[in-house]
Amino acid sequence: MAHATDDHAAHGHHIIPIPTLLKVFGALVALTAITVGLSAFDFGMFEIPVALGLASAKATLVVMIFMALKYDNPVNMLTFSVGVLFVAVFLIFTLLDTAFRGDMDNVDRLTIEERERLNEQLQESDVDAEDLQVAPSDMQ
Amino acid sequence: MSTETAPATTESVETEHDHHPPHLQHHFVSSEQQFDSAKLGMWLFLITEILLFSALFVAYAVYRNWNPMAFAEASSTLDWVLGSVNTIVLLTSSLTVALSIHFIQKNDKQKTVISLLSTLVLAGGFLVIKYFEYMAKFEHGIYPGEAFAPTGSGYEYLAAIPYVPQFFSIYFVMTGIHGVHVVIGMGLIGWMAWRAHRGDFSDEWYTPVELTGLYWHIVDIIWIFLFPLLYLV
Numbered sequence: 001m002a003h004a005t006d007d008h009a010a011h012g013h014h015i016i017p018i019p020t021l022l023k024v025f026g027a028l029v030a031l032t033a034i035t036v037g038l039s040a041f042d043f044g045m046f047e048i049p050v051a052l053g054l055a056s057a058k059a060t061l062v063v064m065i066f067m068a069l070k071y072d073n074p075v076n077m078l079t080f081s082v083g084v085l086f087v088a089v090f091l092i093f094t095l096l097d098t099a100f101r102g103d104m105d106n107v108d109r110l111t112i113e114e115r116e117r118l119n120e121q122l123q124e125s126d127v128d129a130e131d132l133q134v135a136p137s138d139m140q
Numbered sequence: 141m142s143t144e145t146a147p148a149t150t151e152s153v154e155t156e157h158d159h160h161p162p163h164l165q166h167h168f169v170s171s172e173q174q175f176d177s178a179k180l181g182m183w184l185f186l187i188t189e190i191l192l193f194s195a196l197f198v199a200y201a202v203y204r205n206w207n208p209m210a211f212a213e214a215s216s217t218l219d220w221v222l223g224s225v226n227t228i229v230l231l232t233s234s235l236t237v238a239l240s241i242h243f244i245q246k247n248d249k250q251k252t253v254i255s256l257l258s259t260l261v262l263a264g265g266f267l268v269i270k271y272f273e274y275m276a277k278f279e280h281g282i283y284p285g286e287a288f289a290p291t292g293s294g295y296e297y298l299a300a301i302p303y304v305p306q307f308f309s310i311y312f313v314m315t316g317i318h319g320v321h322v323v324i325g326m327g328l329i330g331w332m333a334w335r336a337h338r339g340d341f342s343d344e345w346y347t348p349v350e351l352t353g354l355y356w357h358i359v360d361i362i363w364i365f366l367f368p369l370l371y372l373v
Contacts, residue, residue, distance in 0.1 A: 013245060015242060016238065016242060018242060021235060021239060025231065025232070025234075028234075029228060032228065032367075035367075036220065036224050039372035039373065048373055052368075054368070055364050055369075058364045059361045063361070066238045066357050067354055067357045072179070073176050073179070075176075075180060076183045079183045079184060080183060080187065082187075083186075083187035083190055084190070087190060087191065087194040087197075091197065091198050091201060094198050094201070095202065098206070
């Protein structure tokens with residue numbers, strides 16, 4: 001359809017051509033198919049990174065083309081990037097705590113104060129031979 | 141608003157344009173500035189939306205990291221076919237909403253309305269599929285929180301696995317809040333379709349359609365991440 005207003009349509013706003021929109025949609029569907037297809041295989045520890053990588057690729061396509069961030073005022077890109085950065089900080093710093101609790105020898109579920117109190121109690125208590133005896137059931 | 145009400149502060153504009161466009165509010169220098177401000181405001185709002193969902197994603201990540209087997213077991217009871225279909229439905233709705241902006245930028249009112257109504261139908265389809273998924277789970281006593289009491293073959297064994305209820309709580313809260321966003325989006329898109337039909341928008345001014353489109357794409361992006369994390373891995 002021809003438009004007389006095409007030249008100055010939307011007053012300098014970028015109009016994304018329909019073929020571009022369709023190509024992006026095709027890519028999104030293809031990436032969805034790949035995501036579903038790959039889920040049949042077991043990648044062990046790489047399962048989450050692969051799934052998140054594909055999802056991020058899809059999200060990037062939507063943000064850049066459908067949401068037109070690529071053609072937009074750069075301040076919107078800055079706003080979005082800072083937001084994503086803080087999501088990453090939120091996720092990574094939380095997992096740095098929760099994912100590694102109890103993995104290292106110097107980390108335990110008791111607080112430092114509780115551990116000190118326990119050590120004091122142990123030092124105060126009399127340890128005699130009886131307590132050190134090992135029962136056969138301890139060996140199993 | 142009529143042309144003669146243009147306040148003194150827009151003198152510089154009046155030198156550029158002979159008249160004050162009806163959509164331009166007096167505290168903006170130009171339509172362009174008004175459009176950019178609205179869009180920046182929308183992006184800031186979308187960031188708060190992303191952060192809202194990121195809290196749920198962090199909850200998912202922490203619990204999954206602690207209980208990978210329970211999450212794998214619980215996740216396998218979700219229907220990945222319905223999940224995939226819903227992903228395609230939402231992606232298509234993102235395309236139609238992007239097309240509606242393309243058409244309004246070209247001043248094609250009729251195609252704008254058709255694109256927006258297609259988006260509305262697809263969003264409705266998404267919710268219908270989601271409804272059947274929820275019902276299939278409720279039938280087997282799969283509820284969020286303390287109501288969790290799996291019954292029937294294929295579900296009973298879940299009762300014995302610790303932290304499976306947490307998976308379903310996270311599943312219901314994440315998809316539930318996402319579903320609320322879909323409902324709100326449908327309201328906005330329906331409103332935009334009606335206003336576009338009424339002739340409120342043109343290539344000169346279509347800011348509400350643009351902002352509704354941005355909102356809808358964010359709803360799509362949230363699902364893009366929810367789908368593999370809940371249904372596949």
